[in-house]
Structures are given as structure tokens and as C-alpha cells.
Amino acid sequence: MTNEDKSMIGTDYLTQxxxxxxxxxxxxxxxxxxEVKGLxxxxxxxxxxxxxxxxxxxxxxxxxxxxVIGPSGCGKSTLVRILAGLESYNGGEALLDGKPITxxxxxxxxxxxxxxxxxxxTVKENVxxxxxxxxxxxxxxxxxADQWLDLVGLEKFANAxxxxxxxxxxxxxxxxxxxxxxxxxxxxxxPFGALDAQTRCKMQTHLLEIWRNIxxxxxxxxxxxxxxxFLADRILVLKAHPGEVMELxxxxxxxxxSVDQLFSPEFLATKARLEALIHPKQETDTNEIPIQQxxxxxxxxxxxxx
Ligand SMILES: Nc1ncnc2c1ncn2[C@@H]1O[C@H](COP(=O)(O)OP(=O)(O)OP(=O)(O)O)[C@@H](O)[C@H]1O
Numbered sequence: 044m045t046n047e048d049k050s051m052i053g054t055d056y057l058t059q060x061x062x063x064x065x066x067x068x069x070x071x072x073x074x075x076x077x078e079v080k081g082l083x084x085x086x087x088x089x090x091x092x093x094x095x096x097x098x099x100x101x102x103x104x105x106x107x108x109x110x111v112i113g114p115s116g117c118g119k120s121t122l123v124r125i126l127a128g129l130e131s132y133n134g135g136e137a138l139l140d141g142k143p144i145t146x147x148x149x150x151x152x153x154x155x156x157x158x159x160x161x162x163x164x165t166v167k168e169n170v171x172x173x174x175x176x177x178x179x180x181x182x183x184x185x186x187x188a189d190q191w192l193d194l195v196g197l198e199k200f201a202n203a204x205x206x207x208x209x210x211x212x213x214x215x216x217x218x219x220x221x222x223x224x225x226x227x228x229x230x231x232x233x234p235f236g237a238l239d240a241q242t243r244c245k246m247q248t249h250l251l252e253i254w255r256n257i258x259x260x261x262x263x264x265x266x267x268x269x270x271x272x273f274l275a276d277r278i279l280v281l282k283a284h285p286g287e288v289m290e291l292x293x294x295x296x297x298x299x300x301s302v303d304q305l306f307s308p309e310f311l312a313t314k315a316r317l318e319a320l321i322h323p324k325q326e327t328d329t330n331e332i333p334i335q336q337x338x339x340x341x342x343x344x345x346x347x348x349x
Contacts, residue, residue: 056312059295067293070104070276075141076227076260077103077126082135084121084286094285095121099135101279101291103228108254108261110275112268114321118286119264123232126262127153140227149177152221156233160205160216167192167201170219177224191219194253211242218253231263235270244302247273251300268317272310273300280320289320 059067084096095118103109111119124130125137128147137144139151160169167188174184192198195215205213214234221229235243247270254261265271271278278292295309304310 056292056295056309056316058309058312059293060297060309063293063295063297066298067276070107073105073107075102076105076107076139077262078136078138078141079122079126080136080138082122082125082132082137084118084125084130084132096125096132097285097287099281099286099288101288103260103262105260106254106258108251108263108274108276109279110263110265110271110277111279111281112265112271112317112321113281113286113289114283115266116286117281117283119281120232121286122281123230123262123264126228127151127230149173149224150227152224152226152229154214154217154221154229154231154234156236160213160220162205165202165204166197166208166216169205169216170223173220173224187223188219191223192216194222194256195219196249209242210238211246214238214246215249218250222253222257222259226259228260228262231261233264233266236266243270248302250274255299268314268321269305271317272296272313273302273305278313278317280317282320290316292316 079099079101082096082099083094086093086095099118099122101109111122113119121130125132126139126144128144128151139148161172164172167185170188170191171181171184174187175181179187189198189201192201195218197212197215197219200208200212205216208216217234218229235246238246250261251274253259263271263274265274272294273296275294278294280289280292281287282289292313294313296304296307296313297309
């Protein structure tokens with residue numbers, strides 16, 4: 044344990060080292076890229092109304108990395124779809140560079156959990172697609188696609204087809220394809236959710252490396268507490284039914300991040316706070332039937348597996 048570790052013992056997630064504090068001061072001085080003000084979303088169905096988002100407020104600064112976390116049904120996907128311009132909303136505002144979001148646009152790149160590559164196009168052709176849709180010549184698109192494939196470390200796979208790639212590689216192509224139009228903001232909805240733990244970990248480090256090297260602001264949806272703390276500057280914590288902001292947490296873990304920090308006092312303190320917000324301890328319900336009594340017996344009582 045280093046002296047710095049020792050000095051952080053007993054601190055909570057609100058305690059920031061001087062370096063972290065200064066970083067947040069710099070970050071908050073940067074221009075606001077995304078501003079969400081009093082945003083509401085109500086879904087109307089035959090069964091009634093669901094308030095998916097209620098009075099959501101937050102700002103994201105240039106080159107900030109924001110994670111959005113919360114229990115199932117808290118409106119994470121709804122929020123990201125509204126920001127992408129794929130979903131309408133019922134009041135409030137969502138502003139990108141001060142302008143209302145009214146539909147999809149080149150200023151936003153999207154990466155989803157499912158692999159959304161065109162299977163009949165090569166890796167490079169997948170990345171070129173967005174550019175060609177914007178009337179950029181094939182030669183120019185090919186040159187730019189090469190640069191982005193280089194950035195995500197897939198230059199050697201330019202002529203491969205999606206089915207020849209691993210899950211992590213497919214998501215790297217998806218990131219290159221989302222970045223090729225040089226959006227202001229990258230919206231990522233559980234992009235690593237389908238990957239195995241080891242690949243997921245590598246992709247997180249890789250994404251931080253990409254983010255460090257380019258001028259991009261990231262809004263990243265996740266279920267995973269470790270992933271949120273590892274990646275984010277700030278974490279927007281939502282609650283469900285209705286989807287509301289519980290807290291916007293400034294992650295006190297210094298940058299650059301590495302897996303060695305997963306058990307640092309700041310990391311664990313932040314995780315404890317997220318656990319308390321997202322999985323609060325339930326009061327014991329005295330009316331609840333003990334689990335053993337609820338289970339059907341499928342085996343003979345004498346057949347003891349232990
Ligand atoms: N198209 C829709 N029509 C009706 N209700 C919807 C629709 N999409 C989402 N909802 C409801 O809105 C609420 C928020 O859903 P949303 O999918 O945004 O949550 P989420 O936090 O992304 O959930 P998960 O983590 O399970 O993906 C939920 O109660 C959901 O049932």
C-alpha cells in the first residue's frame with residue numbers, strides 16, 4: 044500500500060485529491076456540449092402511461108466522459124435514444140451545442156450493444172459507409188477509413204468481413220464507423236454488454252485510449268458499476284418508475300486509469316455509494332415467506348446433496 048493509499052483510507056467518494064479536484068475545475072471550465080433541461084418522456088400504450096423520464100437535468104462538457112447507470116427500466120435507453128434524435132420527448136429540452144435535438148444528425152455517433160455492421164461489406168467498407176452517405180468521394184472515404192481503422196487497431200483487418208471478427212473487434216469497427224464523421228458526441232448504449240469479461244476489460248482500456256486521443260465527448264450507458272467507475276468523469280445515477288436523477292457523481296479516481304485502481308480506496312468508496320443508490324438494502328418483510336417454503340421439492344428429502 045502506498046502512502047497515498049494510506050492517506051485515502053476512511054475517505055468517502057466525495058473526497059478528491061488535489062489533482063482530481065483540479066481536473067474537475069478544468070473540465071467544468073470547458074464549453075458545454077450537451078445540456079438536458081427538465082426532460083420528460085411519457086410512453087402511452089393501450090395499458091396506460093409510463094413515465095420513463097421525469098425532470099432530467101444535467102450538462103456535459105467538451106471531452107467529458109459521462110456514464111449513465113441505474114436499475115432496469117430507469118430510462119437509460121430512452122435517454123440515449125432521445126439524445127440520438129430517435130425518440131421524441133414530452134417537455135423539457137435536449138440541447139447539443141445550444142441547439143435543440145430534433146432528429147438524428149452527423150454531430151452524433153452511436154454504438155449499440157448488438158453488432159450493427161453490414162455483413163456483406165468488408166470492415167473498411169463498413170467504416171466508409173457513413174462518409175459515402177455524405178457524398179464524400181470513394182477515394183477520400185477510403186483514406187479516412189484507413190485512419191480510423193488505424194486508431195482502433197484494425198488496419199490489418201480492413202478487408203475482412205464481420206463474420207471473420209471476434210465480438211470485441213466488431214465493436215471496434217462500430218466505434219470507427221461512429222467516429223468517422225467526426226461527431227461532437229459519441230452515444231454508447233451498453234456497447235460491451237455482449238462481450239466476455241476479459242474482452243470487455245480490454246475494450247474499456249482501448250476506449251479510454253481512443254477518447255484520450257481525439258476531441259470527443261462520450262455518453263455511455265451501462266449496468267456495470269465497475270465499468271462506470273473505470274470509464275467516467277461523472278456518473279449520472281437514475282432511479283426507475285419514474286426515471287429520475289438520483290445523483291451526479293464526480294468519480295474521484297485519478298486519470299490515467301488502470302485496472303490496478305479497481306481496489307483503490309477511491310474506487311471502492313465510489314462503488315459502495317453506487318451500490319447504496321442502486322441496490323439499497325431491503326427492510327426485512329415479516330410477511331415474506333422463507334425461500335425454503337416457497338420451493339417445490341423435486342427430490343427425496345433424504346437425498347442430501349451436501
Ligand atoms: N416503446 C415503449 N413503449 C412503452 N413503454 C416503453 C417503451 N420503451 C420503454 N418503455 C418503458 O419505459 C421505461 C424505461 O425503459 P428503458 O428501456 O429506457 O429503460 P432502461 O433503463 O434502458 O432499461 P434496461 O436497463 O432494462 O434496458 C420502462 O418502464 C419501459 O417499460
